[in-house]
Amino acid sequence: MYVFGDSLVDVAEKVGVPVPPPYLSLLSEYRNNTVKFQTGVNFDSAGHSVTDKLLPKSIFAIINGSNHIYTFAKSSNLRSIATPTKYVKSKANELAKPTEVVNKAVLIYFQNISMRVGALGCTPWQRVESESEECDVELNIMSHMYHYALTSHLKELQSNLKDFHYYTFNA
Incomplete structure:
Protein backbone atom coordinates (compact mmCIF):
# COMPACT_ATOMS: atom_id res chain seq x y z
CA MET A 1 0.00 0.00 0.00
CA LYS A 53 12.94 4.84 19.17
CA LEU A 54 12.70 2.08 16.59
CA LEU A 55 12.67 3.73 13.17
CA PRO A 56 16.04 5.51 13.45
CA LYS A 57 17.58 2.10 14.11
CA SER A 58 15.79 0.50 11.16
CA ILE A 59 17.05 -0.21 7.69
CA PHE A 60 14.66 0.47 4.84
CA ALA A 61 15.09 -1.55 1.65
CA ILE A 62 13.83 0.37 -1.34
CA ILE A 63 14.01 -1.55 -4.58
CA ASN A 64 13.02 0.64 -7.46
CA GLY A 65 13.52 0.90 -11.18
CA SER A 66 12.84 -2.58 -12.48
CA ASN A 67 9.30 -1.82 -13.67
CA HIS A 68 10.52 1.26 -15.54
CA ILE A 69 13.28 -0.68 -17.26
CA TYR A 70 10.99 -3.57 -18.21
CA THR A 71 8.40 -1.11 -19.54
CA PHE A 72 11.01 0.63 -21.68
CA ALA A 73 12.31 -2.67 -23.05
CA LYS A 74 8.82 -3.77 -24.12
CA SER A 75 7.59 -0.43 -25.50
CA SER A 76 8.46 0.53 -29.05
CA ASN A 77 6.79 3.89 -28.36
CA LEU A 78 9.18 4.71 -25.49
CA ARG A 79 12.15 3.49 -27.52
CA SER A 80 11.23 5.90 -30.30
CA ILE A 81 11.23 8.82 -27.84
CA ALA A 82 14.41 8.18 -25.84
CA THR A 83 17.62 6.20 -25.83
CA PRO A 84 18.14 3.67 -23.02
CA THR A 85 20.70 6.00 -21.40
CA LYS A 86 18.43 9.04 -21.52
CA TYR A 87 15.45 7.06 -20.22
CA VAL A 88 17.36 5.52 -17.30
CA LYS A 89 18.82 8.88 -16.26
CA SER A 90 15.37 10.51 -16.34
CA LYS A 91 13.90 7.76 -14.13
CA ALA A 92 16.78 8.00 -11.64
CA ASN A 93 16.31 11.78 -11.53
CA GLU A 94 12.59 11.33 -10.86
CA LEU A 95 13.32 9.10 -7.86
CA ALA A 96 16.06 11.32 -6.48
CA LYS A 97 13.90 14.45 -6.20
CA PRO A 98 11.18 13.07 -3.89
CA THR A 99 13.78 11.06 -1.97
CA GLU A 100 15.59 14.29 -1.08
CA VAL A 101 12.38 16.05 -0.06
CA VAL A 102 11.20 13.11 2.04
CA ASN A 103 14.55 12.71 3.74
CA LYS A 104 14.82 16.39 4.64
CA ALA A 105 11.35 16.20 6.18
CA VAL A 106 11.75 12.96 8.13
CA LEU A 107 15.47 12.35 8.29
CA ILE A 108 15.24 10.86 11.76
CA TYR A 109 13.33 7.92 10.29
CA PHE A 110 15.45 7.32 7.23
CA GLN A 111 19.04 7.10 8.32
CA ASN A 112 19.77 3.86 6.47
CA ILE A 113 18.40 3.17 3.03
CA SER A 114 19.32 0.27 0.75
CA MET A 115 18.71 0.54 -2.97
CA ARG A 116 19.71 -1.46 -6.02
CA VAL A 117 18.25 -2.86 -9.19
CA GLY A 118 19.68 -6.29 -9.91
CA ALA A 119 20.61 -7.77 -13.27
CA LEU A 120 17.13 -7.67 -14.78
CA GLY A 121 18.18 -9.39 -17.97
CA CYS A 122 19.01 -12.57 -16.05
CA THR A 123 15.77 -12.99 -14.11
CA PRO A 124 14.06 -16.35 -14.68
CA TRP A 125 11.07 -14.62 -16.28
CA GLN A 126 13.29 -12.73 -18.72
CA ARG A 127 15.29 -15.82 -19.65
CA VAL A 128 12.12 -17.79 -20.39
CA GLU A 129 10.97 -14.92 -22.64
CA SER A 130 14.20 -15.25 -24.64
CA GLU A 131 14.34 -17.81 -27.46
CA SER A 132 17.90 -18.74 -26.47
CA GLU A 133 17.10 -18.63 -22.72
CA GLU A 134 20.17 -16.42 -22.32
CA CYS A 135 20.37 -13.22 -20.31
CA ASP A 136 19.19 -10.03 -22.02
CA VAL A 137 22.36 -7.95 -22.23
CA GLU A 138 20.53 -4.68 -22.93
CA LEU A 139 18.38 -5.03 -19.78
CA ASN A 140 21.50 -5.75 -17.72
CA ILE A 141 23.22 -2.67 -19.12
CA MET A 142 20.16 -0.53 -18.33
CA SER A 143 20.06 -1.98 -14.80
CA HIS A 144 23.70 -1.05 -14.31
CA MET A 145 23.16 2.46 -15.72
CA TYR A 146 20.17 2.97 -13.40
CA HIS A 147 22.17 1.83 -10.39
CA TYR A 148 25.05 4.14 -11.30
CA ALA A 149 22.75 7.16 -11.82
CA LEU A 150 20.86 6.50 -8.59
CA THR A 151 24.06 5.99 -6.61
CA SER A 152 25.32 9.36 -7.85
CA HIS A 153 22.14 11.01 -6.54
CA LEU A 154 22.42 9.18 -3.22
CA LYS A 155 26.05 10.31 -2.79
CA GLU A 156 24.95 13.89 -3.36
CA LEU A 157 22.10 13.46 -0.89
CA GLN A 158 24.49 12.02 1.68
CA SER A 159 26.79 15.01 1.33
CA ASN A 160 23.83 17.35 1.98
CA LEU A 161 22.29 15.39 4.88
CA LYS A 162 24.84 14.48 7.54
CA ASP A 163 22.82 11.66 9.16
CA PHE A 164 21.76 10.05 5.89
CA HIS A 165 23.43 6.74 5.08
CA TYR A 166 22.72 4.39 2.22
CA TYR A 167 23.88 0.97 1.16
CA THR A 168 23.37 -0.87 -2.09
CA PHE A 169 22.78 -4.54 -2.73
CA ASN A 170 21.59 -6.70 -5.59
CA ALA A 171 17.88 -7.38 -5.33
Missing part, protein backbone atom coordinates in the same frame (compact mmCIF):
# COMPACT_ATOMS: atom_id res chain seq x y z
CA TYR A 2 1.32 3.43 -0.89
CA VAL A 3 0.43 6.20 1.54
CA PHE A 4 1.18 9.82 0.73
CA GLY A 5 0.47 12.31 3.50
CA ASP A 6 -1.87 10.14 5.53
CA SER A 7 -0.96 7.54 8.10
CA LEU A 8 -2.21 3.98 7.78
CA VAL A 9 -4.69 4.75 10.55
CA ASP A 10 -6.11 7.63 8.48
CA VAL A 11 -6.40 5.36 5.44
CA ALA A 12 -8.07 2.62 7.52
CA GLU A 13 -10.63 5.07 8.86
CA LYS A 14 -11.42 6.34 5.35
CA VAL A 15 -12.14 2.84 4.04
CA GLY A 16 -14.12 1.83 7.12
CA VAL A 17 -11.65 -0.58 8.70
CA PRO A 18 -11.79 -0.52 12.50
CA VAL A 19 -8.63 0.95 13.97
CA PRO A 20 -6.87 -1.02 16.70
CA PRO A 21 -6.80 0.66 20.11
CA PRO A 22 -3.63 2.46 21.23
CA TYR A 23 -1.30 0.21 23.20
CA LEU A 24 -1.14 2.53 26.20
CA SER A 25 -4.93 2.54 26.50
CA LEU A 26 -4.80 -1.21 27.10
CA LEU A 27 -2.37 -1.16 30.03
CA SER A 28 -5.05 -1.29 32.71
CA GLU A 29 -6.77 -4.18 30.91
CA TYR A 30 -3.39 -5.91 30.63
CA ARG A 31 -2.79 -5.59 34.36
CA ASN A 32 -6.23 -7.11 35.01
CA ASN A 33 -5.64 -9.95 32.50
CA THR A 34 -8.62 -8.83 30.40
CA VAL A 35 -6.81 -7.41 27.39
CA LYS A 36 -7.62 -8.95 23.99
CA PHE A 37 -5.07 -8.52 21.21
CA GLN A 38 -7.02 -10.55 18.61
CA THR A 39 -8.05 -7.44 16.70
CA GLY A 40 -4.60 -5.89 16.77
CA VAL A 41 -3.04 -3.09 18.74
CA ASN A 42 -1.60 0.27 17.75
CA PHE A 43 1.89 0.57 19.24
CA ASP A 44 2.29 4.04 17.78
CA SER A 45 0.59 5.83 20.65
CA ALA A 46 1.75 8.46 23.11
CA GLY A 47 3.31 10.86 20.66
CA HIS A 48 5.08 8.28 18.54
CA SER A 49 7.29 7.14 21.42
CA VAL A 50 7.80 3.67 19.96
CA THR A 51 8.26 5.01 16.44
CA ASP A 52 10.88 7.54 17.46
Whole structure:
Protein backbone atom coordinates (compact mmCIF):
# COMPACT_ATOMS: atom_id res chain seq x y z
CA MET A 1 0.00 0.00 0.00
CA TYR A 2 1.32 3.43 -0.89
CA VAL A 3 0.43 6.20 1.54
CA PHE A 4 1.18 9.82 0.73
CA GLY A 5 0.47 12.31 3.50
CA ASP A 6 -1.87 10.14 5.53
CA SER A 7 -0.96 7.54 8.10
CA LEU A 8 -2.21 3.98 7.78
CA VAL A 9 -4.69 4.75 10.55
CA ASP A 10 -6.11 7.63 8.48
CA VAL A 11 -6.40 5.36 5.44
CA ALA A 12 -8.07 2.62 7.52
CA GLU A 13 -10.63 5.07 8.86
CA LYS A 14 -11.42 6.34 5.35
CA VAL A 15 -12.14 2.84 4.04
CA GLY A 16 -14.12 1.83 7.12
CA VAL A 17 -11.65 -0.58 8.70
CA PRO A 18 -11.79 -0.52 12.50
CA VAL A 19 -8.63 0.95 13.97
CA PRO A 20 -6.87 -1.02 16.70
CA PRO A 21 -6.80 0.66 20.11
CA PRO A 22 -3.63 2.46 21.23
CA TYR A 23 -1.30 0.21 23.20
CA LEU A 24 -1.14 2.53 26.20
CA SER A 25 -4.93 2.54 26.50
CA LEU A 26 -4.80 -1.21 27.10
CA LEU A 27 -2.37 -1.16 30.03
CA SER A 28 -5.05 -1.29 32.71
CA GLU A 29 -6.77 -4.18 30.91
CA TYR A 30 -3.39 -5.91 30.63
CA ARG A 31 -2.79 -5.59 34.36
CA ASN A 32 -6.23 -7.11 35.01
CA ASN A 33 -5.64 -9.95 32.50
CA THR A 34 -8.62 -8.83 30.40
CA VAL A 35 -6.81 -7.41 27.39
CA LYS A 36 -7.62 -8.95 23.99
CA PHE A 37 -5.07 -8.52 21.21
CA GLN A 38 -7.02 -10.55 18.61
CA THR A 39 -8.05 -7.44 16.70
CA GLY A 40 -4.60 -5.89 16.77
CA VAL A 41 -3.04 -3.09 18.74
CA ASN A 42 -1.60 0.27 17.75
CA PHE A 43 1.89 0.57 19.24
CA ASP A 44 2.29 4.04 17.78
CA SER A 45 0.59 5.83 20.65
CA ALA A 46 1.75 8.46 23.11
CA GLY A 47 3.31 10.86 20.66
CA HIS A 48 5.08 8.28 18.54
CA SER A 49 7.29 7.14 21.42
CA VAL A 50 7.80 3.67 19.96
CA THR A 51 8.26 5.01 16.44
CA ASP A 52 10.88 7.54 17.46
CA LYS A 53 12.94 4.84 19.17
CA LEU A 54 12.70 2.08 16.59
CA LEU A 55 12.67 3.73 13.17
CA PRO A 56 16.04 5.51 13.45
CA LYS A 57 17.58 2.10 14.11
CA SER A 58 15.79 0.50 11.16
CA ILE A 59 17.05 -0.21 7.69
CA PHE A 60 14.66 0.47 4.84
CA ALA A 61 15.09 -1.55 1.65
CA ILE A 62 13.83 0.37 -1.34
CA ILE A 63 14.01 -1.55 -4.58
CA ASN A 64 13.02 0.64 -7.46
CA GLY A 65 13.52 0.90 -11.18
CA SER A 66 12.84 -2.58 -12.48
CA ASN A 67 9.30 -1.82 -13.67
CA HIS A 68 10.52 1.26 -15.54
CA ILE A 69 13.28 -0.68 -17.26
CA TYR A 70 10.99 -3.57 -18.21
CA THR A 71 8.40 -1.11 -19.54
CA PHE A 72 11.01 0.63 -21.68
CA ALA A 73 12.31 -2.67 -23.05
CA LYS A 74 8.82 -3.77 -24.12
CA SER A 75 7.59 -0.43 -25.50
CA SER A 76 8.46 0.53 -29.05
CA ASN A 77 6.79 3.89 -28.36
CA LEU A 78 9.18 4.71 -25.49
CA ARG A 79 12.15 3.49 -27.52
CA SER A 80 11.23 5.90 -30.30
CA ILE A 81 11.23 8.82 -27.84
CA ALA A 82 14.41 8.18 -25.84
CA THR A 83 17.62 6.20 -25.83
CA PRO A 84 18.14 3.67 -23.02
CA THR A 85 20.70 6.00 -21.40
CA LYS A 86 18.43 9.04 -21.52
CA TYR A 87 15.45 7.06 -20.22
CA VAL A 88 17.36 5.52 -17.30
CA LYS A 89 18.82 8.88 -16.26
CA SER A 90 15.37 10.51 -16.34
CA LYS A 91 13.90 7.76 -14.13
CA ALA A 92 16.78 8.00 -11.64
CA ASN A 93 16.31 11.78 -11.53
CA GLU A 94 12.59 11.33 -10.86
CA LEU A 95 13.32 9.10 -7.86
CA ALA A 96 16.06 11.32 -6.48
CA LYS A 97 13.90 14.45 -6.20
CA PRO A 98 11.18 13.07 -3.89
CA THR A 99 13.78 11.06 -1.97
CA GLU A 100 15.59 14.29 -1.08
CA VAL A 101 12.38 16.05 -0.06
CA VAL A 102 11.20 13.11 2.04
CA ASN A 103 14.55 12.71 3.74
CA LYS A 104 14.82 16.39 4.64
CA ALA A 105 11.35 16.20 6.18
CA VAL A 106 11.75 12.96 8.13
CA LEU A 107 15.47 12.35 8.29
CA ILE A 108 15.24 10.86 11.76
CA TYR A 109 13.33 7.92 10.29
CA PHE A 110 15.45 7.32 7.23
CA GLN A 111 19.04 7.10 8.32
CA ASN A 112 19.77 3.86 6.47
CA ILE A 113 18.40 3.17 3.03
CA SER A 114 19.32 0.27 0.75
CA MET A 115 18.71 0.54 -2.97
CA ARG A 116 19.71 -1.46 -6.02
CA VAL A 117 18.25 -2.86 -9.19
CA GLY A 118 19.68 -6.29 -9.91
CA ALA A 119 20.61 -7.77 -13.27
CA LEU A 120 17.13 -7.67 -14.78
CA GLY A 121 18.18 -9.39 -17.97
CA CYS A 122 19.01 -12.57 -16.05
CA THR A 123 15.77 -12.99 -14.11
CA PRO A 124 14.06 -16.35 -14.68
CA TRP A 125 11.07 -14.62 -16.28
CA GLN A 126 13.29 -12.73 -18.72
CA ARG A 127 15.29 -15.82 -19.65
CA VAL A 128 12.12 -17.79 -20.39
CA GLU A 129 10.97 -14.92 -22.64
CA SER A 130 14.20 -15.25 -24.64
CA GLU A 131 14.34 -17.81 -27.46
CA SER A 132 17.90 -18.74 -26.47
CA GLU A 133 17.10 -18.63 -22.72
CA GLU A 134 20.17 -16.42 -22.32
CA CYS A 135 20.37 -13.22 -20.31
CA ASP A 136 19.19 -10.03 -22.02
CA VAL A 137 22.36 -7.95 -22.23
CA GLU A 138 20.53 -4.68 -22.93
CA LEU A 139 18.38 -5.03 -19.78
CA ASN A 140 21.50 -5.75 -17.72
CA ILE A 141 23.22 -2.67 -19.12
CA MET A 142 20.16 -0.53 -18.33
CA SER A 143 20.06 -1.98 -14.80
CA HIS A 144 23.70 -1.05 -14.31
CA MET A 145 23.16 2.46 -15.72
CA TYR A 146 20.17 2.97 -13.40
CA HIS A 147 22.17 1.83 -10.39
CA TYR A 148 25.05 4.14 -11.30
CA ALA A 149 22.75 7.16 -11.82
CA LEU A 150 20.86 6.50 -8.59
CA THR A 151 24.06 5.99 -6.61
CA SER A 152 25.32 9.36 -7.85
CA HIS A 153 22.14 11.01 -6.54
CA LEU A 154 22.42 9.18 -3.22
CA LYS A 155 26.05 10.31 -2.79
CA GLU A 156 24.95 13.89 -3.36
CA LEU A 157 22.10 13.46 -0.89
CA GLN A 158 24.49 12.02 1.68
CA SER A 159 26.79 15.01 1.33
CA ASN A 160 23.83 17.35 1.98
CA LEU A 161 22.29 15.39 4.88
CA LYS A 162 24.84 14.48 7.54
CA ASP A 163 22.82 11.66 9.16
CA PHE A 164 21.76 10.05 5.89
CA HIS A 165 23.43 6.74 5.08
CA TYR A 166 22.72 4.39 2.22
CA TYR A 167 23.88 0.97 1.16
CA THR A 168 23.37 -0.87 -2.09
CA PHE A 169 22.78 -4.54 -2.73
CA ASN A 170 21.59 -6.70 -5.59
CA ALA A 171 17.88 -7.38 -5.33
